[in-house]
Amino acid sequence: MAYELFYWTGIQGRGEFVRLALEEAGADYTDVAREKGDDVLMPLMKEAKTPPFAPPFLRDGDVLVGQVALILHYLGPKLGLVSADPVEALWTHQIQLTMTDFVAEIHDVHHPIGVGAYYEDQKEEAARRAEEFRADRIPKFLGWFERILSKNDKSGYLVGSALSYADLSLFQIVEGLNYAFPRLMKASSKDWPKAMALSSKIRQRPNIAAYCTSNRRLPFNKNGIFRHYAELDAAD
Amino acid sequence: MAYELFYWTGIQGRGEFVRLALEEAGADYTDVAREKGDDVLMPLMKEAKTPPFAPPFLRDGDVLVGQVALILHYLGPKLGLVSADPVEALWTHQIQLTMTDFVAEIHDVHHPIGVGAYYEDQKEEAARRAEEFRADRIPKFLGWFERILSKNDKSGYLVGSALSYADLSLFQIVEGLNYAFPRLMKASSKDWPKAMALSSKIRQRPNIAAYCTSNRRLPFNKNGIFRHYAELDAAD
Numbered sequence: 001m002a003y004e005l006f007y008w009t010g011i012q013g014r015g016e017f018v019r020l021a022l023e024e025a026g027a028d029y030t031d032v033a034r035e036k037g038d039d040v041l042m043p044l045m046k047e048a049k050t051p052p053f054a055p056p057f058l059r060d061g062d063v064l065v066g067q068v069a070l071i072l073h074y075l076g077p078k079l080g081l082v083s084a085d086p087v088e089a090l091w092t093h094q095i096q097l098t099m100t101d102f103v104a105e106i107h108d109v110h111h112p113i114g115v116g117a118y119y120e121d122q123k124e125e126a127a128r129r130a131e132e133f134r135a136d137r138i139p140k141f142l143g144w145f146e147r148i149l150s151k152n153d154k155s156g157y158l159v160g161s162a163l164s165y166a167d168l169s170l171f172q173i174v175e176g177l178n179y180a181f182p183r184l185m186k187a188s189s190k191d192w193p194k195a196m197a198l199s200s201k202i203r204q205r206p207n208i209a210a211y212c213t214s215n216r217r218l219p220f221n222k223n224g225i226f227r228h229y230a231e232l233d234a235a236d
Numbered sequence: 237m238a239y240e241l242f243y244w245t246g247i248q249g250r251g252e253f254v255r256l257a258l259e260e261a262g263a264d265y266t267d268v269a270r271e272k273g274d275d276v277l278m279p280l281m282k283e284a285k286t287p288p289f290a291p292p293f294l295r296d297g298d299v300l301v302g303q304v305a306l307i308l309h310y311l312g313p314k315l316g317l318v319s320a321d322p323v324e325a326l327w328t329h330q331i332q333l334t335m336t337d338f339v340a341e342i343h344d345v346h347h348p349i350g351v352g353a354y355y356e357d358q359k360e361e362a363a364r365r366a367e368e369f370r371a372d373r374i375p376k377f378l379g380w381f382e383r384i385l386s387k388n389d390k391s392g393y394l395v396g397s398a399l400s401y402a403d404l405s406l407f408q409i410v411e412g413l414n415y416a417f418p419r420l421m422k423a424s425s426k427d428w429p430k431a432m433a434l435s436s437k438i439r440q441r442p443n444i445a446a447y448c449t450s451n452r453r454l455p456f457n458k459n460g461i462f463r464h465y466a467e468l469d470a471a472d
Contacts, residue, residue, distance in 0.1 A: 049387060051329045053334040053380055063323055067333040074326065088297055091286045097303040097333075104340060111350045113361065125361050126347065126380040132350035144289055151285060159372035189278065 007056040011224040012217075014103065015056040017068050018075070020168040023211040025079035033064055036203060050215065051072075055093070069096040072165040073096075081165040092159045095166045099173060102141045106176070106189040107225045109133045109232060117220075119229070130232040134184055138177070142192045143171060149194035156198060164204075171202035176226030184234035241266040242277055242386035243292040244323075248408075248453075250339065251292040251303050254311070256404040257392045258445040259344040261315035267452070305332040305382060308401040317401040328395045331384065335409060338377045342412070343461045345369045346467060350384075355458075355465070367469040370420055374413070380429045381406060385430035392434060414461030420470035 003022065007015030015031075032040055033055075035148045044052050044064070052066025058075070059065075065074050074095045076082030082089050112121040112129040131153065148158055156163045158170065178185050189196050202208055211217055220226055239258065243251030258265045259466055268276055269291075281287050285418075296313070301310050309329045312318030314382025318325050348365040349358040366438070391397045394406065410431065415422050422468055425432050438444055456462055 029377075030262050046383075050330070050422075051380075051383060051387075052330070052376075053337075063326070065330065067325060067330050069331055070326070084403070090299070090301060090306070094286070094288070094301065094306050097306055101340070104337070108344065114366050114373075116368045116372055125364075129349050132352045136352055137350070141289075147282075147287060166263050235308075 001061060004032050004059040005056060006032050006044065006059065008041070009033050009038055010218070012176075012220065012226075013056075013224050014068050016060065016172055017099075017165075017169050018056055018071050019216070020172055020208065020211070021075055021079055021081055021165045023073055023216075024163075024168055025081060026207055027079055028074075036106055052103060055081065056204075060130045067100075069093065069100050072096055072169070073146050076165055079165075081163065081168070081212065083160045083164065085160070088160045088236060092164045092166050095158055096169060097106060098141075098144070099166070099169050102137075102173065103139075103225060105133065106173075106180070107139055110227050110229060119227070122133060123231070126229075134181070134234055138181075138184065138188070139191070142188075142195055145195045153194075156194070156196070156201065163202075167202055168208070170192040171199045171208070175203075176220065179220040180226040180228050181233045182228070183236060187234060237297060239263060240268050240295040241292060242267055242268050242280065242295065244277070244412060245269050245274055246454070248412075248456065248462075249292075249460050250304050252408055253335075253401075253405045254292055254307050255402045255452070256408055256444065256447070257311055257315055257317055259427065259452075260399075260404055260441065260443050261317060262443055263311075263315055276390065279373060291383070295451075303336075305336050308405070310333055312401050315401075316420065317399065319396045319398065320464055321396070323398045328400045328402050332405060334377075334380070335402070335405050338373075338409065341369065341373055341377075341463060342409075342416070344465050346465060355463070359467070362465075362468060370417070370470055374417075374420065374424070375427070377431055378424075378431060381431045381444055382428045385434060389430075392430070392437065394434070403434060404444070406465065407435045407444070410435040410440075415456040416462040416464050417469045418464070 005015060005018055041055055048064050049066055052064065056068060056071065057064060057066040058071045065071050076089065076092065081094050109130050110119050110123065110126050112125045121128065127193060152158065157163055158166045241251060241254055241258070243249060244380050250284050275289055286300055288300065292304060292307065293300060293306045294300040301307050312325065312328065324342065345366050346362050348361045355362065366371050388394065393399055394402045
């Protein structure tokens with residue numbers, strides 16, 4: 001039976017981390033809201049016996065799983081996208097959870113006051129938060145991925161000797177940052193050569209390349225997590 | 237061999253969610269930095285083969301695990317604090333991950349502009365963020381826990397028929413919110429009767445009660461995640 005992915009239409013958003021794993025594996029899946037509309041989401045969040053707090057969530061028969069990192073932890077072994085070694089699988093999950101933290105921070109740069117107000121109503125606060133984000137947080141997170149890749153230098157992947165879902169998520173983060181902060185990334189990408197090389201390698205994988213040129217891959221836009229507001233990017 | 241917990245001294249912080257599980261289970265553990273100082277933390281984050289991004293992390297022999305929710309997912313079966321049923325264990329992990337998101341939001345109320353600046357230098361922004369937090373986010377998260385407890389009404393626990401680490405974490409969140417937002421919690425706790433009842437039940441468990449009166453339980457303070465600033469709380 002096909003996996004059913006539930007996520008808001010109109011944006012890549014957090015659902016994209018799950019899509020990339022399903023696409024890389026060539027898995028049979030339905031992007032349910034894109035077929036039936038966003039109205040399919042709320043009933044499950046109310047009526048399910050184990051109601052997810054927010055999209056994305058995945059239904060696999062009787063099992064309903066929410067939280068991106070947990071969906072990937074669940075799918076990893078089924079899609080061949082995580083090591084069979086339990087300690088390596090644990091480490092992959094830990095990396096993904098740290099990516100979750102990073103993604104939340106990336107979102108909050110344009111919404112420091114909260115999700116309820118428009119960006120336009122928190123531009124000054126966003127500009128202030130973006131300073132620290134550019135100066136400290138981007139280097140801290142990207143530097144961490146770079147350090148992990150340096151410690152695992154033989155394979156070029158984040159964990160062990162093979163591709164995992166965490167590598168696909170790193171690709172998505174790099175793509176998103178390139179879109180949202182092009183000047184900053186252009187100026188700093190030399191500082192994370194291994195992360196950039198891994199990201200380029202993922203981009204060229206046949207299933208990912210095919211997906212990225214398909215109409216299933218929505219373009220980045222100003223409703224998603226990664227948003228390009230020139231005033232939040234580094235100076236020229 | 238004793239579990240080794242690594243976390244900053246001086247605050248309960250995120251480490252407390254792990255401590256409560258270890259204490260409830262009567263596990264043999266060392267709170268390493270409290271014995272040797274905070275200087276023990278950084279070397280592991282630099283030199284470990286799988287370097288955690290930030291404290292807390294747990295060392296169990298050769299295994300090093302970071303991220304609160306993952307530490308609890310790892311310890312759960314060993315401490316008898318999660319269901320042996322894999323789908324229930326997955327659900328417990330999902331609840332804990334949503335608590336992680338909630339805890340990050342609770343922290344960001346007093347630090348909306350970033351962790352690098354003092355609260356005193358972002359008081360206006362914090363006041364603005366706190367409005368949405370009180371009006372929308374607290375009800376959304378506490379309402380979600382309440383809904384889960386209503387769906388699992390027979391046991392009074394979050395998952396299945398027995399205590400799990402997620403119940404202990406809910407207790408910690410309620411205690412922290414009571415400290416940080418006493419007026420808001422006093423006014424709203426009638427809206428989440430099941431969550432409040434579970435929290436009270438946890439507080440009375442012998443090992444938790446003993447721990448909470450021991451000197452291992454630090455008081456809440458203005459350096460931790462849960463901070464009491466009267467100006468961020470609800471009006472009288």
